[in-house]
Amino acid sequence: MAGTIDEAQVRKVAKLARLELTDEEVKRFSRDLAAILEYIQKLNELNTDGVEPLAHCLPITNVLRDDIVRPSLGAEATLANAPDRYEDYFKVPSIFDDNSGA
Amino acid sequence: MNDLEYQVVVGLEIHVHLATRTKMFCSCELAYGQAPNSRVCPVCLGMPGVLPIMNRQAVEFAILTAMALNCRVSPYTKWDRKSYYYPDLPKNYQISQYDLPIGQDGFIEIPIEQGRTKRIRIRRAHLEEDAGKNTHTFGDFSAIDLNRAGSPLLEIVTEPDLSSPAEVRALAQELQRIVRYLGVSEADMQKGHMRFEPNINLHVTRNGQVFKTPITEVKNLNSFRSIERSVAYEIERQLDEFIETGKTLQMGNKKTFGWDDESQCTVLQREKEEAHDYRYFPEPDLVPVEVSTEWMESIRSRLCELPLMREKRYIQQYRMSEYDAGVLTADRATAELFESAVQAGGEAKRVCNLLTQSGLKMSNDRGCTMAELGISPDKLARLAKMADNGQISATSAVLIFETMTQSTDEPEQIAAERNLIQKSDAGEIEVLVDQVIADHPQAVADWREGGKKSAKSRGFLMGQVIQKSKGQANPKMVSEILDRKK
Ligand SMILES: [Zn+2]
Numbered sequence: 001m002a003g004t005i006d007e008a009q010v011r012k013v014a015k016l017a018r019l020e021l022t023d024e025e026v027k028r029f030s031r032d033l034a035a036i037l038e039y040i041q042k043l044n045e046l047n048t049d050g051v052e053p054l055a056h057c058l059p060i061t062n063v064l065r066d067d068i069v070r071p072s073l074g075a076e077a078t079l080a081n082a083p084d085r086y087e088d089y090f091k092v093p094s095i096f097d098d099n100s101g102a
Numbered sequence: 103m104n105d106l107e108y109q110v111v112v113g114l115e116i117h118v119h120l121a122t123r124t125k126m127f128c129s130c131e132l133a134y135g136q137a138p139n140s141r142v143c144p145v146c147l148g149m150p151g152v153l154p155i156m157n158r159q160a161v162e163f164a165i166l167t168a169m170a171l172n173c174r175v176s177p178y179t180k181w182d183r184k185s186y187y188y189p190d191l192p193k194n195y196q197i198s199q200y201d202l203p204i205g206q207d208g209f210i211e212i213p214i215e216q217g218r219t220k221r222i223r224i225r226r227a228h229l230e231e232d233a234g235k236n237t238h239t240f241g242d243f244s245a246i247d248l249n250r251a252g253s254p255l256l257e258i259v260t261e262p263d264l265s266s267p268a269e270v271r272a273l274a275q276e277l278q279r280i281v282r283y284l285g286v287s288e289a290d291m292q293k294g295h296m297r298f299e300p301n302i303n304l305h306v307t308r309n310g311q312v313f314k315t316p317i318t319e320v321k322n323l324n325s326f327r328s329i330e331r332s333v334a335y336e337i338e339r340q341l342d343e344f345i346e347t348g349k350t351l352q353m354g355n356k357k358t359f360g361w362d363d364e365s366q367c368t369v370l371q372r373e374k375e376e377a378h379d380y381r382y383f384p385e386p387d388l389v390p391v392e393v394s395t396e397w398m399e400s401i402r403s404r405l406c407e408l409p410l411m412r413e414k415r416y417i418q419q420y421r422m423s424e425y426d427a428g429v430l431t432a433d434r435a436t437a438e439l440f441e442s443a444v445q446a447g448g449e450a451k452r453v454c455n456l457l458t459q460s461g462l463k464m465s466n467d468r469g470c471t472m473a474e475l476g477i478s479p480d481k482l483a484r485l486a487k488m489a490d491n492g493q494i495s496a497t498s499a500v501l502i503f504e505t506m507t508q509s510t511d512e513p514e515q516i517a518a519e520r521n522l523i524q525k526s527d528a529g530e531i532e533v534l535v536d537q538v539i540a541d542h543p544q545a546v547a548d549w550r551e552g553g554k555k556s557a558k559s560r561g562f563l564m565g566q567v568i569q570k571s572k573g574q575a576n577p578k579m580v581s582e583i584l585d586r587k588k
Contacts, residue, residue: 055180061392067159070129088138089245
């Protein structure tokens with residue numbers, strides 16, 4: 001990937017991330033992101049021939065826990081920071097296109 | 103107008119809820135129907151600075167299922183983040199597995215017509231976390247309950263090997279039976295433990311040329327009926343669309359539909375542009391899972407004979423009807439009850455009848471499995487033996503079966519207390535037979551004469567003897583003794 005990023009790309013990424021950016025921000029982020037990409041670009045100078053891809057930077061595997069229930073927070077604590085609530089639910093703007101569901 | 107030749111091509115994506123006690127990456131209880139947001143913690147709330155920790159049981163359940171689906175189980179798997187922008191998963195990503203799923207390249211055998219089976223290839227099986235639940239009915243807002251967020255889900259993806267609505271349904275049902283057998287999921291459709299997403303298109307032949315219609319995906323189906331119907335509906339809809347527009351499969355013209363149960367048709371869903379750009383990247387908060395040969399084998403030892411194999415075996419080994427074999431293998435505990443009772447000396451046909459007749463009816467009435475009726479294999483075997491050697495009648499066996507589900511009494515005890523033991527003392531029965539013969543000379547004459555009235559008269563005499571014994575004489579013996587006196 002080249003070390004530059006144009007405004008159209010910034011707008012696309014912002015849309016995917018559901019971020020609303022002003023024109024000013026789009027300009028600024030394309031400059032900032034370009035600088036970051038250029039910096040990361042340095043890694044390409046390394047010769048990685050014959051180096052196995054790494055799934056994780058720690059030499060550890062299998063951190064697992066037993067299937068034992070521990071207390072949850074409870075609805076009050078859970079909702080304490082919520083911007084808005086309806087009874088014990090989080091209240092959010094209507095989900096218009098409900099393609100949710102994992 | 104629909105005289106075109108076409109082939110139906112369906113692949114299925116299935117989400118199965120695993121029956122662990124806790125969530126995938128935190129120790130919150132998995133609970134259905136609890137007060138909203140009562141089973142959440144900083145991890146499943148996606149608070150900054152928290153770290154997920156894998157649930158060993160969920161990993162093992164996933165591996166076990168992958169094995170049962172004949173998958174190649176990866177000795178090394180890792181986790182990935184999938185971008186997700188709905189408030190029911192507040193981290194803004196879903197932890198899933200992208201390039202190294204737990205299982206790959208397997209298959210499942212499904213029953214098709216006339217006792218035959220069809221092999222459907224499994225592309226992959228991977229673990230991920232579920233989202234919470236949205237409710238839109240309280241007003242002009244959405245209400246979010248995160249109790250389900252972070253529940254372990256096994257996503258299973260088949261190759262597009264299914265070629266009819268009935269096959270799609272058969273696969274869904276067979277998978278339900280398998281995960282229940284393995285004990286990895288309750289697979290309760292009503293609780294949304296299984297969700298299905300078929301990908302459907304048609305290969306239409308016109309003038310010797312094959313045209314593929316655009317693929318449609320139907321989202322979040324959670325009943326067997328709706329899967330079957332939505333696929334059937336899509337076949338018709340795509341065929342009509344093809345005839346009308348000639349549109350064929352191209353990059354990017356896949357559409358997503360929902361199923362409207364009320365109008366029984368699929369409905370095109372609004373979808374934001376580029377919504378499928380999930381931008382997966384490796385999950386830095388979780389370390390990879392390495393499955394050693396030892397661990398793999400210990401999980402493999404928990405595999406059991408799968409339901410379809412068992413069903414086929416019953417038909418062969420016990421000469422059972424397909425129906426009876428299906429009923430007995432519907433769940434693992436019932437199949438095991440049957441086999442243990444046979445092992446304890448019960449005659450297979452008799453045990454089968456007791457279960458498929460009285461047992462099935464009672465378990466349906468009580469909403470439980472036959473194994474949960476509370477009859478031990480040993481008692482069931484003894485009951486079957488009593489009926490087989492004529493100690494009790496078939497009717498009494500049913501009565502005793504029913505009584506045993508309500509008490510801990512032994513079958514012999516119940517039979518004795520209720521006067522259900524048949525009299526098989528030949529001398530005693532002969533006395534009764536002689537009395538009846540003496541009391542009913544006309545019927546005896548008709549019977550001995552042969553002719554039209556003979557059979558009827560014999561039946562009458564039999565009935566009189568049984569009545570005289572207060573229903574306790576063994577009918578087989580009465581019949582034998584009576585015939586000796588003809
Ligand atoms: Zn939690």
